[in-house]
Amino acid sequence: MKIKSLLIANRGEITIRITRTAGKLGIKTYGIKTSKEPNAHYLTFVDEIIDFSDSTNDIPEFLDVERIVNSAKKNKIDAIHPGYGFLAESPFFAQRCEEEGILLIGPSPQVIYKMGNKTIAKQIASRYHIPLLKGSQGNLSNPKEARVIADKIGYPVIFKAAAGGGGRGMRIVEKSSQIEKMYRLATSEAEKAFNDPSVFIEKYVRNPRHIEFQIVGDKHGNYIHLGERECSVQRKHQKLIEESPSPALNETLRKKMGDAAINIAKATNYFSAGTVEFLLDDDKNYYFMEMNTRIQVEHPVTEMVTGVDLIELQIKVAQGERLNLEQKDIILKGWAIECRINAEDVQGGFSPYLGLIDKVQYPRSKNIRIDSGIADSSVVTPYYDSMIAKLIVHGENREKAISNSINALNKFWIRGIKTTIPFCKAVLMNKKFKNGDFNTSFIEKEMDQLYHQDKDDEMLAAYLATFDFAAALETDRTTHIDFEQGKNISPWVLNKRLRSL
Amino acid sequence: MKLSRSKESDTEYIAVSARDKKYKVVNPFSEDLKINSKKIDIKIFDDENGFTYILYKRKKYLVEIVEKSQNKYTVLINGVSYNFTIETPISYKRKKYLEKNKSKSKVELVGAPMPGKIVEILVDPGTKVKEGEALLILEAMKMQNEITAPAAGNIKKIFVRQNDIVNKEDVLVEIVK
Numbered sequence: 001m002k003i004k005s006l007l008i009a010n011r012g013e014i015t016i017r018i019t020r021t022a023g024k025l026g027i028k029t030y031g032i033k034t035s036k037e038p039n040a041h042y043l044t045f046v047d048e049i050i051d052f053s054d055s056t057n058d059i060p061e062f063l064d065v066e067r068i069v070n071s072a073k074k075n076k077i078d079a080i081h082p083g084y085g086f087l088a089e090s091p092f093f094a095q096r097c098e099e100e101g102i103l104l105i106g107p108s109p110q111v112i113y114k115m116g117n118k119t120i121a122k123q124i125a126s127r128y129h130i131p132l133l134k135g136s137q138g139n140l141s142n143p144k145e146a147r148v149i150a151d152k153i154g155y156p157v158i159f160k161a162a163a164g165g166g167g168r169g170m171r172i173v174e175k176s177s178q179i180e181k182m183y184r185l186a187t188s189e190a191e192k193a194f195n196d197p198s199v200f201i202e203k204y205v206r207n208p209r210h211i212e213f214q215i216v217g218d219k220h221g222n223y224i225h226l227g228e229r230e231c232s233v234q235r236k237h238q239k240l241i242e243e244s245p246s247p248a249l250n251e252t253l254r255k256k257m258g259d260a261a262i263n264i265a266k267a268t269n270y271f272s273a274g275t276v277e278f279l280l281d282d283d284k285n286y287y288f289m290e291m292n293t294r295i296q297v298e299h300p301v302t303e304m305v306t307g308v309d310l311i312e313l314q315i316k317v318a319q320g321e322r323l324n325l326e327q328k329d330i331i332l333k334g335w336a337i338e339c340r341i342n343a344e345d346v347q348g349g350f351s352p353y354l355g356l357i358d359k360v361q362y363p364r365s366k367n368i369r370i371d372s373g374i375a376d377s378s379v380v381t382p383y384y385d386s387m388i389a390k391l392i393v394h395g396e397n398r399e400k401a402i403s404n405s406i407n408a409l410n411k412f413w414i415r416g417i418k419t420t421i422p423f424c425k426a427v428l429m430n431k432k433f434k435n436g437d438f439n440t441s442f443i444e445k446e447m448d449q450l451y452h453q454d455k456d457d458e459m460l461a462a463y464l465a466t467f468d469f470a471a472a473l474e475t476d477r478t479t480h481i482d483f484e485q486g487k488n489i490s491p492w493v494l495n496k497r498l499r500s501l
Numbered sequence: 502m503k504l505s506r507s508k509e510s511d512t513e514y515i516a517v518s519a520r521d522k523k524y525k526v527v528n529p530f531s532e533d534l535k536i537n538s539k540k541i542d543i544k545i546f547d548d549e550n551g552f553t554y555i556l557y558k559r560k561k562y563l564v565e566i567v568e569k570s571q572n573k574y575t576v577l578i579n580g581v582s583y584n585f586t587i588e589t590p591i592s593y594k595r596k597k598y599l600e601k602n603k604s605k606s607k608v609e610l611v612g613a614p615m616p617g618k619i620v621e622i623l624v625d626p627g628t629k630v631k632e633g634e635a636l637l638i639l640e641a642m643k644m645q646n647e648i649t650a651p652a653a654g655n656i657k658k659i660f661v662r663q664n665d666i667v668n669k670e671d672v673l674v675e676i677v678k
Contacts, residue, residue, distance in 0.1 A: 167644075168643060168644060185638075185645060188620075188645075189643075189644075189645050192640075192643065193643050236644065345582075347581065347582060348614075348615075348669075349614050349615060351614070351615040351616075351669065352615075352642070358550075358552070359550070359552060359563075361563075413563045414580070415552060415563055415565060416565075418577070418580060418582065419580060421580045422579065422580040422581050451580075451581055452579075452581075453579070453581055454579060456557065456558070457578050457579055457581065457583075458518065458522070458524075458583055459524060459536060460543065460555050460557060460562060460564070460578055461564070461576040461578045461583035461585070462516035462518065462524035462526070462536070462583070462585055463516075463524070463526060463529070463536060463543055463545075463555075464545065464553075464555065464564055464566065464576050464578070465516055465566065465569075465574035465576050465583075465585045465587055466514045466516045466524070466526040466529055466585075466587055467526075467529045467530075467545060468566055468569065468574070469514065469569075469572060469574065469587040470512070470514055470526075470529045470530070470587075471529075471530075474530075
């Protein structure tokens with residue numbers, strides 16, 4: 001089957017990203033308009049808009065399985081791309097698409113279910129002798145059971161939500177006496193976030209690296225991996241800067257972990273693009289964590305070093321095509337780094353920063369890729385996550401990729417809101433980061449200040465504030481503009497005074 | 502009434518940062534601009550859309566005054582915000598005098614670091630807490646965050662109840678050191 005039309009059941013930068021490949025493949029795209037973001041930037045990229053603005057449902061638009069499926073049917077759309085988040089890893093949604101004869105760009109509902117459940121995923125991995133952390137054999141039914149296991153494997157241990165992701169429903173336990181409190185917190189958070197209170201327990205690796213492998217499988221039993229992504233720069237389990245390859249891996253370890261990732265995919269007859277996540281400890285032991293059955297936010301770093309369009313592979317594999325690449329065709333060239341630009345106030349504890357973006361100015365160069373969901377006059381609303389754009393920069397080696405990224409960030413201007421740009425600069429200029437010597441505790445332990453300031457910035461800010469204050473004061477004093485004196489006055493003040501009259 | 506000033510006398514302002522760093526700005530509008538006694542060349546201008554830029558050492562900065570009320574300013578430059586209080590030499594002297602005479606506060610107010618919902622309160626009035634001890638749990642963006650004591654002391658008052666929705670900087674707990 002050849003896909004001719006595609007409904008993108010998502011918003012923001014990923015929707016725009018998908019339209020780019022769809023356009024290249026001659027596929028007509030449909031996007032969903034909501035009342036929460038009626039003038040969103042992504043809507044200018046899709047060929048047709050399906051209007052969900054009248055939605056009075058309690059279910060958020062991008063989670064409304066039946067409405068999305070019905071819209072696809074009504075408009076005779078061949079396939080749905082779920083992007084990431086929302087319904088991307090919902091086995092129920094995948095099932096409904098299958099029942100209605102709509103092709104979902106992703107793996108089968110059965111695989112989404114198995115891999116979405118960390119407990120089942122770990123059982124599959126253990127059958128294929130993939131290294132796993134010690135822990136409970138399945139979900140826990142009470143804190144007592146947790147204590148027995150924890151006492152046996154030793155502290156610290158971690159509670160994790162079986163249905164978890166994004167760091168929610170996780171609690172670290174340092175000693176036996178904390179078990180009950182943490183069990184309660186983990187289950188209640190899991191219940192709220194995933195509608196499933198199930199948690200399991202496993203040995204907690206202090207300060208590991210987070211390394212993930214991109215794999216792609218087709219419907220004919222062919223698999224490749226496209227190298228790893230280093231995602232250790234995290235704050236509260238949220239990734240902020242990713243890169244490919246990882247400074248922690250050599251060819252031997254890459255091959256071992258890559259083979260393990262492919263074995264996980266084989267074990268479930270996986271097709272589509274997927275990501276196998278591992279923890280890597282200080283002694284370079286790796287442990288299988290989970291598999292994400294969707295395209296990931298950080299997929300562009302892999303695309304930049306491999307030259308492969310992952311969305312294109314996803315679509316072709318979904319159509320039943322065979323992979324036209326073999327493992328030997330995958331060569332990682334140079335280095336790529338992704339900085340997530342979130343609408344957040346880094347100085348205010350990374351709290352969401354909502355508001356109107358008056359102006360965006362992007363850096364431009366052939367080694368820069370920007371996947372952005374915003375434009376001048378875009379609004380950051382409280383309804384969705386805070387990521388507004390991604391800056392992906394290539395360099396011939398890691399050092400170059402870092403310096404190119406810093407240059408790019410210096411030319412990336414957003415007016416109207418605060419973003420994580422000053423944070424990203426601070427990370428990229430950090431000595432330990434530059435040396436590749438970091439793990440998931442990096443932000444907490446190695447960063448004295450979470451945002452970068454240039455030497456003169458504070459002085460310039462002081463001058464601007466003083467200037468404005470003094471100008472207002474002078475205006476009050478004179479009450480009219482003295483054009484004689486005006487000659488010595490900056491045009492900026494004069495302009496401001498004229499406007500205030 | 503028109504106040505006359507002699508052309509020779511300098512106008513002087515002091516910008517005091519939140520961290521108490523002082524910038525003495527002399528003659529802000531003239532060619533004789535000095536900041537902390539150093540002669541400096543800075544240009545400020547607006548573009549046709551009303552966006553303000555600073556030109557300094559051949560570098561252009563997109564800058565913004567995000568908030569001002571009386572003499573308090575918040576300025577954004579390179580994505581980082583800076584808070585200043587602008588004083589004249591006379592108001593600065595008065596402020597210093599007042600600060601010196603103010604006794605050190607014994608009360609610590611714990612505010613919400615972000616908007617969210619109070620899902621659990623872990624202390625009661627009268628509880629003795631150590632610095633860093635969890636006081637309550639605030640759920641924001643589906644994450645549960647522990648709000649901890651900024652200093653050791655006794656809980657005097659709790660201003661919220663379970664399931665209350667709070668805004669950023671709402672006072673949650675009062676601790677007496």
